[in-house]
Amino acid sequence: MRAKAVAAPSPAGSRLAVLTDARHTVQRLAVSFCAPRGVSGAALELLCSLLERGTRSRPSAREHAAAKAEMYGLNCGWHVRRRGDSFRLVFGATFVSPAEAGGERYAAELERFLAESVREPAFMDEGFDEGLFEVDRSNLASWLRELETQPSTRAVRRAFGLALEGDPYSRPASGTPEEAEALELAGLRELFARTAWRGRALGVSAGPLETEEAGRLLLAVTGGEARGRGTRWRPFEPPERKRRFREEGGGESDHVVVFFAPGRGARFTRTEFAAAMGVFATGSSSRIFRSIREEMGIAYGHELIRSFEKRIAAVHSAVLPGRGEDAAARIEREMEEAGRGVDAEELAVLKRESAANVLKRLDSPGGLAEMLLYHLETGGKAEGFDGEAPLRRMERVRPERAARVLSYFRAFAVYVSAAGGEGSLPER
Template identity: 25%
Template structure:
């Protein structure tokens, strides 16, 4: 299982510009959308209980990536139940009404396939990847996991120790821990600032009754999202999902609380003492949510600051100043707000110089924006990344799910590329003024004094 916590969530591409969305349909009927340049056939069906089924038929491949998304993540948890969503994700693999833990692990592996899961701030997901002829088996396994886990107290008592080890691993990994601490500082009391893994105290306090209640209220009702990409037939997948999930009652999930992101959030400057070889520093500020069109200029700014070896900060802090091995930008957009920022790891004696250089670059872009040539370069870079991502069934799967999870605009791929291309220097400057003002950054340092 692959569990996602702050830091890994942001670094695994939460801010990547979404692929084209497409119209929804009602009553279980499918509606297709033109794929545009480089896409497969996109179809969506809406079951009567609110479950959305999205597929992309991709010519020339023999595999299928598929997944189920539940609108239950760290941001939906009560403060006393922090980490419950992540623990529930672990527990579904401890056995179902029809399969033992070993049978769950063996079912797809014996066919050369894979099974995975993760928990994030706003949802939990279970995914599989198999050859197309094994798609019925994969659908059955995913349905079994989501609908019928045993969730026994004796299994929880054992798995709790595994999660406590996971928490300890983060605590011993400073370039992960610094993101967790930064999230707490930047988001304050908002649920986005809570640990996805939970704390040692909250995990030790979880009981099977809590997990059973969350499963009953969130997993066994509508509002689920099922997506698949690869060699497939949309109608057959819809039929199977309707058979396994169609009887679930429909429901509306309580939204994540609103949060003010208008000025990037309050400035923060904290130093957490830790005896490490490097000082790890995260800069960040609140951004508009995923639905806001400002994500386009923000994605271009992020690429300009730390999107690769040619980026401003890589060239200045690493190549010119020799202060870091690892420096990069990150961003994630959620339903209520987002985050955009930079990470750098540097020896303690160089930390102050690295911080000053990064803030100076923020100020330059805030005042001047990007030149015509640099804007052209990052547009080509981001558009190329979008196109290259379409060559992987797993990434297409996650894009499909993103359409439904965040109700993204109904764009073809060509329209999406046009949105990126239409970003102006004024758009860049406006986004930088809001999200990269050096005087309004949340900065967290982790390392020696």
């Protein structure tokens, strides 16, 4: 499947792409706006709430929801995505093709509604009720405070803050309660204008609409103005010596986070990174699961947090009380052993899981749009998009190459949050 570019006013500004797939009657549109460097995740999360408060012509959440329902159940909304050091504010909409709905009248109403959602949100008007802003701000701060009461979230946030101290990636993606409470409406209005009206926009649409019609909707959302360039991320520079942190965290389990980064000069592609880390620590077929869960029998579960842009990977695991140091040592050892050799069968399992995921995405407008947007966000051009390319790239990764990539990585920080009570694993 090939995409086509939509004419944009400036090479350094918006980049818009359309993928026409006549198999479907539903269209997916997504526009990703690059936020300014240094913005907090809390500010963008609060913007998402405020943007659901309606538009200038429908200045209430109820009117906004009713209008969406009238347009054949139009589903649209906002979310925040982080890539490296930068945040992106993403607007997405799924709707029935005008050819299947109300024809030209429906198409005109749809275009107007989508444009208003981005170009004329109610909270940007001076007459907006600041009491609603205060409610949303309070709700966000309460949600973030609740997150920090969870031992696993608290441990991961604390670990990243210590291990990556001073780097933008050390900050929680969704922000902190203190950051939320410090936000003001005037500042958020300026942030939204800089992000969605003047910041760089990458937009995609996938479904039955042809390039001209889908492109018109994308241009209505972005406004068609020339925009500035997006922010660039910087790989994390790990310290020369490994650092260890241990704290009393309370709860019924130890929490362990082990951070890895490659040495200088290490070269690998996104696909090679994904394959190597998948074998190492993704899912129940990974080295880490088999080791600390099945062999040692000490882990409740684990997760892999990785960033190709930052060139880091972190394994977080909740384990039995008093076994945090044992788990950390085993995780480090497993990375060293994986770097010496990857079994063909364990890589084949990962490839099958990856292929199933890609094929599922290729079969829906939402999945296609997400793949196309990712293609643009990572530097690709519309005409260079090939939906089946991820399958071929993953298939080309060989066990010896996956092992070579893992051999580049060394632990640069180990964090252990010790339990404060008794714990036990559920029976298997």
